[in-house]
Amino acid sequence: MPPDGARSLVTEALVEVEDLAREFDISRPWLFRVLNGEPRRIVHAVAGVSFTIPRGTTLSLVGESGCGKTTVARLVVGLYRPTRGRIRFDGVDLTALAANDAARAIRRRIAMIFQDPYASLNPRWRVRDIVAEPLRAFRVLEDERAVAERVAALLGHVGLSPKDGEKFPHEFSGGQRQRISIARALSATPDFLVCDEPTSALDVSVQAQILNLMKDLQEELSLTYLFISHNLAVVRHMSDRIGVMYLGRMVEVAPTDALFEAPRHPYTRMLLDAIPDLEMTGRRRSPVGGEVPSPIAPPPGCAFHPRCPFANARCRSEVPRLRAEGDALVACHAVEEGRDAA
Amino acid sequence: MSAFAPARRLTRIFDTDLWWSFTRSPTVVASAVIAVALIGSAAFAPWVAPHNPFDLATLNLLDAFTPPIWLEGGDARFLLGTDDQGRDVLSTILYGARISLFVGFCSVLFAMTLGVSIGLVAGYAGGTVDAVLMRIADIKLTFPAILIALLVDGIVRAVLPRELHxxxxxxxxxxxxxxxxxxxFARTVRGSTMVEKNKEYVMAARVIGLSPARIMWSHVLPNVLGPVLVIATLQLGFAILAEATLSFLGVGVPPTQPSLGTLIRVGNDFLFSGEWWITVFPGTALATMVLSVNLLGDWLRDALNPKLR
Structure with missing residues (x-):
């Protein structure tokens, strides 16, 4: 049990993720392995991630490609089964849910918005059927007339015309498709939206419209967001708190302002230094040095040590845990020991 | 507004790339016309054919072996001559093509249903299910199609009494x-299914908890049917030929309902005695029909392939 002071925080959290891990077996076929004496090959896509998302707020996960942020998103919505760990939604453990009506009722409250608006809408379906699908799947509305009304209202809500329901997805632009995607996600009145890079496939001019729409909807419907992105500007605009992931682990979780003003983890600093800045045009930006190591054979100890300027022997052998550091949580031996002054 | 909907749909067909590529090739237009004419006259044989070759009352053995109309001894009643029983060859061709086409369409439909289902399940389930189903397909491919057909026919013949058979x-x-x-069908559908199942619209359906069967049927299937249509067209020609081959070998449809293959076999007996028309005309009809259907299938395959546009 958490101490009394923490309990109020816990009850406010809509989503609690605890030591979540997921491994993928990417071994070659059995016969091939036996003949060539190859071992199994396991990717540790997510290796023990914990976070909580308070009701009505946005937590963003950022990190380079391959750091496991998309896997976390898919674990949370139930597309993958976790290898280890728990996901609690409104107090209910999603990993222990049986496939019954109670599970259905919980799943109805979680929706997802996908990255590629050109792949996330079935090209053979009319928009009205796409938007109505969750309504029908969760049997929210039985009457077809009510479904049609709800679809028209949803399309209007996301800035499309109710008449657009007759059309097929290919008749829309990327931004409009993402609006359809949002309408679909909202149709069964969820509380929690998982957004997997919802604007990364869109033109910059359209990104802001979609982000603002999402913010307005959050306020209006008091939604909770788990927002996945690699774009720090987008994340800054959207989030209340930000989690920085590296190679399947969370290295820093901090309130948005704190993270941008005073990043603690060496990796977070590296990421922020790499952002282009209009006021500093012409300055040579320090690039994020080195490559992300393979998640098949992650480095021992702190996974970031091969690229870290402050790494020492402890970093190479001991995995750092998340520790409170002011209002942030940081997983770094150098920060803990105070040898991170650049 | 809805009254105009069919008309608008029609103009939409004439606006498509498919229609454009269709009108551009005279070969394709010609084979389409021939295929439609042959299939149409075969389907409506009882109304189109000049005689009913199965109506024993109108047959007259004195009319047997009448040569085609343009040869000496031809009879104006029998455009392409008559066979050994005095039946009009043109009429037997139309009635025979009707049976050939019926067998062809139905067997393609059956193969398509079976193949598409197996391909969908194999591609969507993956893993062991996929491996087992595809190995079965591999084993199936090691037997010639005709051999399997002969085997099935032989077993049924042995098991069932002749009358029922x-x-x-x-x-x-x-x-x-x-x-x-x-x-x-199974191979193609499996391949496209493996591509489609990783697309985000399938994930979106999984997130809302739809069952795999429902996702395969309403999400994946509509998106993998394009190539299936092409294969079906190409297979139709093959199925008609397979039926003709089996009937030619005498294991196909009974002689009381002769198909084109049966006609060719029967006429074959008279080829060397000079009555060539009894077998050559059904043979020509069969070749024309299969060729036009295959040309259409080839065109459809190229026209639907975006890389060849």
Missing amino acids: DRIAIWVLIFAIGISNWVP
Whole structure:
């Protein structure tokens, strides 16, 4: 049990993720392995991630490609089964849910918005059927007339015309498709939206419209967001708190302002230094040095040590845990020991 | 507004790339016209054919072996001559093509249903299910289609009494040809399914908890049917030929309902005695029909392939 002071925080959290891990077996076929004496090959896509998302707020996960942020998103919505760990939604453990009506009722409250608006809408379906699908799947509305009304209202809500329901997805632009995607996600009145890079496939001019729409909807419907992105500007605009992931682990979780003003983890600093800045045009930006190591054979100890300027022997052998550091949580031996002054 | 909907749909067909590529090739237009004419006159044989070759009352053995109309001894009643029993060759061709086409369409439909289902399940489930189903397909491919059809026919013949067998012979034939042709459908559908199942619209359906069967049927299937249509067209020619081959070998439809293959076999006996028209005209009809259907299939395959546009 958490101490009394923490309990109020816990009850406010809509989503609690605890030591979540997921491994993928990417071994070659059995016969091939036996003949060539190859071992199994396991990717540790997510290796023990914990976070909580308070009701009505946005937590963003950022990190380079391959750091496991998309896997976390898919674990949370139930597309993958976790290898280890728990996901609690409104107090209910999603990993222990049986496939019954109670599970259905919980799943109805979680929706997802996908990255590629050109792949996330079935090209053979009319928009009205796409938007109505969750309504029908969760049997929210039985009457077809009510479904049609709800679809028209949803399309209007996301800035499309109710008449657009007759059309097929290919008749829309990327931004409009993402609006359809949002309408679909909202149709069964969820509380929690998982957004997997919802604007990364869109033109910059359209990104802001979609982000603002999402913010307005959050306020209006008091939604909770788990927002996945690699774009720090987008994340800054959207989030209340930000989690920085590296190679399947969370290295820093901090309130948005704190993270941008005073990043603690060496990796977070590296990421922020790499952002282009209009006021500093012409300055040579320090690039994020080195490559992300393979998640098949992650480095021992702190996974970031091969690229870290402050790494020492402890970093190479001991995995750092998340520790409170002011209002942030940081997983770094150098920060803990105070040898991170650049 | 809705009254104009069909008209608008029609103009939409004439606006498409498909229609444009269709009108551009005279070969394709010609084979489409021939295929439609042959299929149409075969389907409506009882109304189109000048005689009913199965109506014994109108047959006259004195009319037997009448040569085609443009040869000496030709009779104006029999455009393409008559066979050994005095039946009009043109009419027997139309009635025979009707049976050939019926067997062809039904067996392709059967092969398509079976192949598409197997391909969908294999591609969507993956893993062991996929491996087992595809190995079955591989094994199936090591037997020639005709051999399988002969085998099925032989078993049914041995198991069922002759009278019953004759009555269901046409369905046995459809099953035999269909079961030997499902593999191309299964392979193609499996491949496209493996691509589609990783697309985000399928994930979106999984997030809202739809069952795999429902996702395969309403999400994946509509998106993998394009190539299936092409294979079906190409397989139709093959199925018609397979039926003709089996009937030629004498294991197809009973002689009381002669198909084109049966006609060719029967006429073959008279080829060397000079009555060539009894076998050559059914043979020409068969070749023309298969060729036009295959040309259409080839065109459809190229026209639907975005890389060849």
